[in-house]
Ligand SMILES: [Zn+2]
């Protein structure tokens with residue numbers, strides 16, 4: 001008998017996962033595929049902790065995805081490869097729930113509200129929930145620079161915000177949309193790799209000093225946020241941008257978690 | 267492309283990935299633009315002599331527009347991170363040499379160590395990703411003089427390349443530039459066919 005029993009270590013306790021396993025194949029993203037001589041198959045997110053070959057025991061260790069043990073947040077992304085939209089293009093956005101830009105597939109949105117602010121005017125955006133993702137379609141009418149923001153109430157008050165640009169314009173000075181906790185960029189135009197990007201945190205419209213801001217980027221392999229920042233007395237802090245994809249900034253205060261998605265243009 | 271790409275972005279898109287060597291090349295190119303006060307449409311009048319054929323050269327090609335195809339990129343196979351950038355219009359040239367210690371510190375060393383490994387554990391992959399971020403910031407924010415040695419040099423501009431004639435190879439029938447063709451008994455032969463037939 002050459003098969004092994006596979007055990008998994010969950011919170012310090014060993015559990016039998018599968019008996020008489022004769023095939024194990026490690027895959028991407030910490031997946032391990034296993035198959036027993038009875039034809040039972042299973043894929044699990046874990047890593048091999050120990051192999052006791054004489055005793056035919058393989059012990060796995062559970063890998064918790066960040067989304068499982070961290071506080072959930074919501075964030076918006078533009079549904080374009082391009083970083084901005086062109087005139088006449090259909091403008092679509094997505095709202096996700098999860099952590100560290102990793103989507104929590106099990107989350108069920110209850111009443112997500114999405115609004116848009118342009119030229120000082122706010123309007124509600126129609127939303128559609130599709131397999132755990134909120135889809136926002138603004139049609140083709142929009143032009144210029146807009147801010148889209150989302151809100152969902154649950155255990156905490158979750159907010160998300162993003163800039164949306166249609167056509168090529170130059171903008172200076174960005175107004176806060178007025179969220180109870182809000183991240184705004186100091187300079188909307190300036191977001192380049194290899195440069196510092198400055199943001200400001202506002203609480204009820206006023207700069208929040210000493211706020212802990214976390215930052216991450218799309219596609220990171222870090223389980224938790226890779227960057228931790230603290231705002232200065234003006235509520236400002238900055239991050240040197242090195243990743244190719246979009247960045248997400250997240251700040252928490254009391255019962256509120258608020259995110260800001262920085263969309264890169266290239 | 268609907269927007270002017272910043273130099274760094276140009277280089278990354280051209281090279282296909284971000285790596286310390288490319289970023290060093292970006293710094294060298296940006297310095298050349300600044301020091302030689304190069305204009306936007308500069309590529310025709312510029313000439314680069316590169317003494318390496320590794321990542322940094324792709325920054326020179328994409329940012330400065332000195333490319334193999336245009337003939338304004340001259341490669342000397344010396345294995346040195348040295349770039350000479352010369353402007354015909356300005357009648358000026360600078361030689362930029364990466365300092366020996368520019369990429370020698372624990373951060374770079376660990377990054378290189380991980381980079382040459384065949385297999386990375388998920389933890390090492392994350393470490394590598396984070397190290398690249400730190401290396402990236404350190405290269406892009408270092409004072410130029412800390413990572414490069416540079417000075418203006420006298421530079422003899424080579425004659426503009428003359429247009430060469432194309433001959434037809436008598437063996438394979440393909441075209442070959444006259445200066446590279448070999449004349450043999452049966453007729454004009456291209457270097458490929460010449461070597462195939464046992465020539466040197
Ligand atoms: Zn490279």
Ligand SMILES: [Zn+2]
Pocket residue numbers: 435436437438439440455456457458459460
């Ligand atoms: Zn031939």
